[in-house]
Amino acid sequence: MSARLEPFTEDHEAFRRSVRAVVEAELTPHAREWDDAGAFPRELFRRFGELGWFGIRHPVAWGGSGLDAWYVVAYAEELVRSRCAGLDMAMLVQGEMAIPVIADLGTDEQKREFLAPAIRGEKIAALAISEPDAGSDVGAIRTTARAEGDEWVVDGAKTWITNGTRADFLTLAVRTGAPGAGGLSLLTFPTDVAGFSVSKKLEKIGNHASDTALLFFDGCRVPRRYLLGEENQGFAHLMQNFQGERLVAAVIAVAASRLMLADAIRYGGERRAFGRPNASLQVWRHRLAEHLSAVEAARWLTYRAADLFDRGAPAVREISMAKLVACDLAQRVAYDCMQLHGGMGYVLETDVARAWRDVRLLTIAGGTSEVMKELVARAEGL
Numbered sequence: 414m415s416a417r418l419e420p421f422t423e424d425h426e427a428f429r430r431s432v433r434a435v436v437e438a439e440l441t442p443h444a445r446e447w448d449d450a451g452a453f454p455r456e457l458f459r460r461f462g463e464l465g466w467f468g469i470r471h472p473v474a475w476g477g478s479g480l481d482a483w484y485v486v487a488y489a490e491e492l493v494r495s496r497c498a499g500l501d502m503a504m505l506v507q508g509e510m511a512i513p514v515i516a517d518l519g520t521d522e523q524k525r526e527f528l529a530p531a532i533r534g535e536k537i538a539a540l541a542i543s544e545p546d547a548g549s550d551v552g553a554i555r556t557t558a559r560a561e562g563d564e565w566v567v568d569g570a571k572t573w574i575t576n577g578t579r580a581d582f583l584t585l586a587v588r589t590g591a592p593g594a595g596g597l598s599l600l601t602f603p604t605d606v607a608g609f610s611v612s613k614k615l616e617k618i619g620n621h622a623s624d625t626a627l628l629f630f631d632g633c634r635v636p637r638r639y640l641l642g643e644e645n646q647g648f649a650h651l652m653q654n655f656q657g658e659r660l661v662a663a664v665i666a667v668a669a670s671r672l673m674l675a676d677a678i679r680y681g682g683e684r685r686a687f688g689r690p691n692a693s694l695q696v697w698r699h700r701l702a703e704h705l706s707a708v709e710a711a712r713w714l715t716y717r718a719a720d721l722f723d724r725g726a727p728a729v730r731e732i733s734m735a736k737l738v739a740c741d742l743a744q745r746v747a748y749d750c751m752q753l754h755g756g757m758g759y760v761l762e763t764d765v766a767r768a769w770r771d772v773r774l775l776t777i778a779g780g781t782s783e784v785m786k787e788l789v790a791r792a793e794g795l
């Protein structure tokens with residue numbers, strides 16, 4: 414018997430079906446409403462917590478399910494069917510970007526205080542790395558944490574922080590040491606401390622249902638025990654944490670591309686011009702065939718990266734390649750799927766119009782395409 418190529422077992426598929434059923438019943442019908450409102454209900458964090466979706470691969474001891482990475486892949490693929498990318502991003506930041514590093518490196522106290530309530534959806538989490546003067550160049554972070562007695566005193570600013578306006582705590586990158594990457598540390602940071610403020614909610618091109626904030630820290634005091642991992646090892650901790658984040662971004666990009674293509678094929682098959690369906694014209698049949706082939710290639714590159722990640726093997730090369738390829742491809746797919754929709758592609762009631770705006774973020778957030786190329790080049794010894 415030949416080796417099985419499909420990475421998903423029957424258990425993964427059963428989980429996928431359960432996610433899809435909830436997404437289609439409870440989320441998709443509200444996609445437009447939440448996008449227009451610029452927010453989704455806070456109670457959804459609780460709902461996701463009840464469903465176990467924030468703790469899929471996190472330890473059972475802290476309320477997670479302790480499952481493998483393929484469950485996360487299936488979850489993220491199905492979440493895209495909400496057609497509300499802002500909601501998807503907020504929820505993936507909570508479960509797959511802000512808390513994995515606490516699960517990996519946190520003390521029992523930090524896990525009890527931050528990880529467990531985030532997994533239950535009781536506390537909202539955000540990952541606060543980027544600053545007004547430091548995005549791609551993480552080593553240039555300026556927000557400082559100064560040790561004073563048994564406290565850290567935090568001063569500085571963070572920007573573009575997803576979930577930032579309503580986060581109960583941050584996984585926060587700060588400078589505790591010398592300039593450069595070697596002087597960074599991570600803190601768990603509750604947002605109810607004096608001196609913390611949400612300066613503003615940023616208006617974005619897409620992903621409207623997700624809030625993105627500019628945050629200020631003015632002499633904020635938190636206990637020394639909130640240090641996450643080792644002092645001045647924050648850069649290395651972040652680089653490890655980025656792997657899960659970038660893998661999820663690649664999964665989202667592939668799933669979004671597949672959904673846009675399915676929609677375009679359906680619409681182009683129904684809409685007629687010059688006596689025949691638009692999608693039956695050779696120019697479109699070939700364009701769609703090219704995209705379907707490229708997306709399939711991106712999907713399997715992403716699965717290869719997921720396999721390495723799942724086995725705890727080095728995966729920076731493959732995850733960076735997958736994010737680069739899948740997120741760049743989603744731009745071209747979005748453009749052509751909108752084009753095949755004609756005028757309907759330009760009105761916001763059509764899913765592809767919102768998807769076109771939303772996928773634009775994928776080559777920017779979580780490490781730009783240019784940064785991915787740098788990482789690939791470095792991994793190849795260039």
Ligand SMILES: Cc1cc2nc3c(=O)[nH]c(=O)nc-3n(C[C@H](O)[C@H](O)[C@H](O)COP(=O)(O)OP(=O)(O)OC[C@H]3O[C@@H](n4cnc5c(N)ncnc54)[C@H](O)[C@@H]3O)c2cc1C
Nearest residue numbers: 540541542543547548549573574575777778779780781783
């Ligand atoms: C909607 C949204 C949500 C976000 N959510 C979060 C979040 O939750 N938490 C968080 O910490 N951050 C978040 N970010 C920030 C995001 O990760 C950064 O925007 C991203 O890392 C790029 O940083 P930058 O914006 O400072 O761009 P810059 O670093 O200023 O880069 C600008 C351009 O220069 C290019 N460039 C930079 N360095 C190089 C290089 N070495 N070689 C070639 N080209 C280069 C970049 O690729 C880019 O094209 C979010 C951003 C957005 C827009």
